[in-house]
């Protein structure tokens with residue numbers, strides 16, 4: 001056992017050591033400067049900003065990203081970049097480089113949220129009830145920015161970069177559906193960026209290992225027998241049954257989970273009844289469950305079903321629970337690969353400076369990039385996008401804003417991670433590991 005541990009530790013250090021020796025600051029430094037120089041040119045920056053604003057004005061929900069996908073393809077064509085489409089309905093996979101291994105993937109999500117934008121600005125959403133409140137509009141603009149930077153260096157790339165524009169991240173597992181397509185075969189490693197208003201522009205953050213929770217959703221329909229409010233004894237009241245179920249569900253985390261483990265069960269909606277003096281036939285509740293371990297997800301899901309069914313039965317009602325497994329949900333835990341994390345972190349430290357690279361706290365948010373992390377060494381980093389003229393708003397807020405300066409950092413970070421990955425691993429170092 002001891003021996004095994006020390007071998008593992010030794011291997012870990014060899015791995016980290018080989019990464020830092022292969023990533024040369026004297027190469028990555030000037031590369032970063034050069035990329036930033038290009039991204040700072042007014043022409044380049046305005047081009048990215050315009051793309052982001054156009055997408056922001058016409059937000060599209062998951063698997064409906066028709067205009068967004070069209071815009072991406074039109075820009076790739078103008079850049080002379082080849083692409084495969086459709087991949088998972090609206091998805092686009094662009095290819096830049098030699099066409100040979102190593103194949104490295106950069107990923108952006110394209111979908112918006114069913115939220116009414118409440119920000120008063122020139123480019124607010126023109127579609128009622130839909131908004132880019134999670135920054136995916138900026139993710140697309142950054143990745144197109146990276147496409148332009150990479151295309152200008154296509155003859156120097158020591159391998160191939162796949163730029164993945166993905167549909168349906170918000171609960172529809174777009175990543176899962178894209179990964180089934182042959183356009184994503186044989187990719188050696190993947191990298192993704194997410195904006196985060198918590199940090200100012202110029203900062204990036206991430207962590208090795210689990211970084212975002214595995215997350216699933218469910219709805220439960222609790223059926224009773226409706227009737228007059230004055231004669232409850234002739235009814236089976238689903239409102240009381242649903243209320244007891246909601247309260248009982250709170251004990252899964254507080255009483256059944258190791259206090260040192262992280263899980264969440266939240267009920268986000270209750271719908272039932274139409275009149276104050278009528279007992280309805282049924283009540284629908286819906287919620288989400290999360291865990292930092294895949295076993296935790298499975299256990300939580302099992303208990304949600306048992307608790308709701310049993311609480312319904314106590315009140316002589318029936319429950320039917322839908323875990324949306326056809327979607328497919330839950331999303332697995334997002335686990336950053338140690339090596340890929342170290343690589344991107346080192347690149348960030350060289351191009352942005354060490355003080356601007358932070359260790360990101362784990363959060364219970366979910367992300368379908370987790371399907372990439374399950375399949376290949378991958379890492380997701382957040383980049384600061386705080387707009388100084390606004391109180392920082394959370395992702396998914398109707399008041400969500402970004403600082404568009406973040407687009408430059410995103411484009412450069414994407415391109416620098418990809419180029420240096422190919423430089424580092426084109427001799428097959430990664431395969432040996």
Ligand SMILES: *[C@@H]1O[C@H](CO)[C@@H](O)[C@H](O)[C@H]1NC(C)=O
Nearest residue numbers: 119121387401402403404405
């Ligand atoms: C900050 O957000 C506002 C939207 O309210 C926007 O008009 C402005 O351009 C943003 N600032 C930057 C630097 O992007």
